[in-house]
Amino acid sequence: MKICVLVKEVPDAAVEKRIDPSTGRMDRSGERNLNPYDTHAIEAAMQIKEGGAVEVDEIVAVTMGPASAVRALHKAVSLGADRSVHLSDDALAGSDVAATGYALAQTLERESPDLVLLGQQSDDGECYTIGAVLADHLRMPSLTQVIKMDVVEGKLTCERQAEYGYDTVEIRTPAVISVGDAINEPRYPSLKAIMGAKKKPLEALGAGDVGVDISKVGAEGSQVDCGTFKAPPAKQAGTIIEDEDTIETVGKIVAWLDERKLI
Amino acid sequence: MPGILVYALHYEGAINKNSLGAVSEAARLAGELGTEAHAIVMGGDDLTDDLCASLGRYGAAKVLRAKGPEGLAQPVVDAMAKAVADGGYDYALFGGGLLGFEIGAGLAARLGAGVTMEVTAVNVDGGRLVAERPIHGDSSISSSRYKGFGIIIGRLNAFETQEAGSGAATVEDLDVELSEWSTRATMVKRGEQRGVDVDIEGADLLVAGGRGLGKAEGFEMLEQLAGTLGGAVAATRAVVDAGWFPYAAQIGQTGKTVAPKLYLAAGISGAIQHKVGMQSSENIVAINKDANAPIFEYSDLGIVGDLNKIVPKLNDAIKVKKGG
Numbered sequence: 001m002k003i004c005v006l007v008k009e010v011p012d013a014a015v016e017k018r019i020d021p022s023t024g025r026m027d028r029s030g031e032r033n034l035n036p037y038d039t040h041a042i043e044a045a046m047q048i049k050e051g052g053a054v055e056v057d058e059i060v061a062v063t064m065g066p067a068s069a070v071r072a073l074h075k076a077v078s079l080g081a082d083r084s085v086h087l088s089d090d091a092l093a094g095s096d097v098a099a100t101g102y103a104l105a106q107t108l109e110r111e112s113p114d115l116v117l118l119g120q121q122s123d124d125g126e127c128y129t130i131g132a133v134l135a136d137h138l139r140m141p142s143l144t145q146v147i148k149m150d151v152v153e154g155k156l157t158c159e160r161q162a163e164y165g166y167d168t169v170e171i172r173t174p175a176v177i178s179v180g181d182a183i184n185e186p187r188y189p190s191l192k193a194i195m196g197a198k199k200k201p202l203e204a205l206g207a208g209d210v211g212v213d214i215s216k217v218g219a220e221g222s223q224v225d226c227g228t229f230k231a232p233p234a235k236q237a238g239t240i241i242e243d244e245d246t247i248e249t250v251g252k253i254v255a256w257l258d259e260r261k262l263i
Numbered sequence: 264m265p266g267i268l269v270y271a272l273h274y275e276g277a278i279n280k281n282s283l284g285a286v287s288e289a290a291r292l293a294g295e296l297g298t299e300a301h302a303i304v305m306g307g308d309d310l311t312d313d314l315c316a317s318l319g320r321y322g323a324a325k326v327l328r329a330k331g332p333e334g335l336a337q338p339v340v341d342a343m344a345k346a347v348a349d350g351g352y353d354y355a356l357f358g359g360g361l362l363g364f365e366i367g368a369g370l371a372a373r374l375g376a377g378v379t380m381e382v383t384a385v386n387v388d389g390g391r392l393v394a395e396r397p398i399h400g401d402s403s404i405s406s407s408r409y410k411g412f413g414i415i416i417g418r419l420n421a422f423e424t425q426e427a428g429s430g431a432a433t434v435e436d437l438d439v440e441l442s443e444w445s446t447r448a449t450m451v452k453r454g455e456q457r458g459v460d461v462d463i464e465g466a467d468l469l470v471a472g473g474r475g476l477g478k479a480e481g482f483e484m485l486e487q488l489a490g491t492l493g494g495a496v497a498a499t500r501a502v503v504d505a506g507w508f509p510y511a512a513q514i515g516q517t518g519k520t521v522a523p524k525l526y527l528a529a530g531i532s533g534a535i536q537h538k539v540g541m542q543s544s545e546n547i548v549a550i551n552k553d554a555n556a557p558i559f560e561y562s563d564l565g566i567v568g569d570l571n572k573i574v575p576k577l578n579d580a581i582k583v584k585k586g587g
């Protein structure tokens with residue numbers, strides 16, 4: 001079985017957020033890192049490989065993004081992927097979800113994976129939808145938010161929480177699965193793996209290499225135009241208490257609750 | 264001239280509340296556009312004529328009924344693609360929910376259409392729909408315009424349910440041939456409840472816990488606080504998926520929506536999917552050790568600190584207050 005894991009480079013959430021005063025928008029520049037949700041997808045691939053129920057030939061990390069995104073690939077490889085693929089092209093800049101999914105599908109088409117794994121959401125995009133877009137292009141069955149997955153040759157048994165409780169779904173591979181963050185506890189890379197990551201094969205591809213029709217990607221090719229932005233309705237900022245003396249803190253909380261007749 | 268196609272999810276003979284909201288919203292928009300809102304449902308024999316026709320009360324002029332498996336997205340993509348090919352719709356609309364995300368995205372790929380998710384408002388501008396979506400942790404709102412077919416996936420509870428329709432909708436059976444890949448997924452068990460059945464919807468005061476509790480036992484502390492306050496305990500999906508607390512107490516996108524007088528969140532980051540289920544609470548208090556946690560952006564009172572230190576002392580202090 002061949003597994004492709006999709007990974008993305010996102011702004012590091014641990015870095016303090018800053019609103020750009022000129023635009024009123026969140027400043028997302030600064031440190032970037034592997035999307036934390038994707039580490040669960042890599043771990044899921046590793047557990048299938050180590051589980052022994054099926055033979056895993058290869059785990060391939062795939063990303064679409066600017067030059068800096070190679071760091072996300074190095075991280076993915078340090079967590080266990082055997083090699084990686086980087087789709088990068090100026091023509092892809094500004095692609096919406098559907099266009100991104102299409103370009104990634106074209107890239108995956110060349111790999112013919114038996115299983116494509118994704119994280120549940122990208123920390124910056126928050127679309128939770130790339131998996132479903134991919135699956136339709138790849139003509140594969142798909143499920144998102146999977147928190148338990150049993151794999152045998154040709155078949156996956158997946159559990160996930162949907163609107164009415166937990167569902168159990170059986171899927172015949174090849175398939176596209178996005179995993180929820182409760183599926184596993186990702187391992188930390190060893191120092192040796194971090195050092196060795198840059199030596200593993202990394203294939204850099206442009207849109208033309210994977211047969212992406214340029215008219216369907218980028219800002220021009222995207223079907224949604226989200227050009228205008230506005231600030232959300234102003235909300236009265238809440239009171240913030242830094243807990244230093246806990247007795248004092250709880251005194252303030254009790255007074256606050258009491259004032260509002262909540263106790 | 265039909266205009267907007269809405270997917271309506273159902274379970275055990277009842278239509279999903281967010282789907283009813285989406286039908287109501289589509290009817291309102293179709294009215295402004297001078298077109299019609301139609302609904303599409305997929306399932307088995309529980310999709311009776313009466314159940315389907317009842318969508319007319321929310322403004323659907325017609326309901327397309329397709330036979331197929333329930334609770335899976337891709338068969339619905341097949342059905343909606345067929346309906347769009349037959350009917351000349353310009354837009355597809357979904358209420359908030361997991362399946363809506365999956366179907367909407369799959370349909371966007373199939374039709375080469377534009378898609379916007381987490382939409383909180385839709386307007387008509389120059390005869391076209393414009394969808395508003397909060398982005399970057401709700402710090403800004405972007406407006407989506409569609410070059411061609413537009414797919415709009417609402418945020419949970421974004422669309423109000425309104426019985427503004429004129430009565431029963433016409434019900435039409437839609438013949439769909441499922442694509443090969445859609446048939447490769449089968450539902451083995453649907454809607455399994457995990458953990459005990461607790462009722463949190465009636466509670467005026469809710470104490471909610473998240474991953475910051477560190478372990479399942481952390482909930483004991485919250486049970487005590489809720490007991491003192493005279494309220495109930497709720498949870499995030501992260502801790503429910505981890506098996507620390509029952510699903511019936513989960514707040515958010517795939518859980519319950521509540522609006523108590525007090526929502527006290529302990530060890531909860533405040534992800535959008537959690538927020539959508541509790542943001543209408545009258546008073547929101549959050550305890551989190553990370554000053555950057557998103558929940559502080561919508562709390563009325565935020566305490567930056569360790570819940571293990573604060574919660575037990577808070578419980579004692581409230582006891583004293585109530586006793587005195």
Ligand SMILES: Cc1cc2nc3c(=O)[nH]c(=O)nc-3n(C[C@H](O)[C@H](O)[C@H](O)COP(=O)(O)OP(=O)(O)OC[C@H]3O[C@@H](n4cnc5c(N)ncnc54)[C@H](O)[C@@H]3O)c2cc1C
Nearest residue numbers: 473474475499500501515516517530531532536552553570
């Ligand atoms: C399609 C979809 C649907 C979803 N549906 C839901 C849903 O219905 N409900 C839901 O809740 N989520 C849902 N989620 C998940 C959601 O995105 C978040 O992952 C989840 O809400 C996080 O839960 P949490 O706040 O418990 O955990 P975390 O995000 O891990 O936050 C834990 C917090 O605890 C704090 N903390 C840690 N230790 C302490 C301490 N000692 N004292 C004080 N604070 C501490 C940390 O600073 C952190 O902010 C959904 C996601 C997707 C993609």
Ligand SMILES: Nc1ncnc2c1ncn2[C@@H]1O[C@H](COP(=O)(O)O)[C@@H](O)[C@H]1O
Nearest residue numbers: 006064118119121122125127128129130
């Ligand atoms: N540009 C990208 N390159 C590779 N994978 C991506 C990209 N964008 C999103 N993904 C994958 O899709 C998942 C869901 O992302 P999203 O739909 O953007 O929330 C992520 O966790 C990644 O696994």
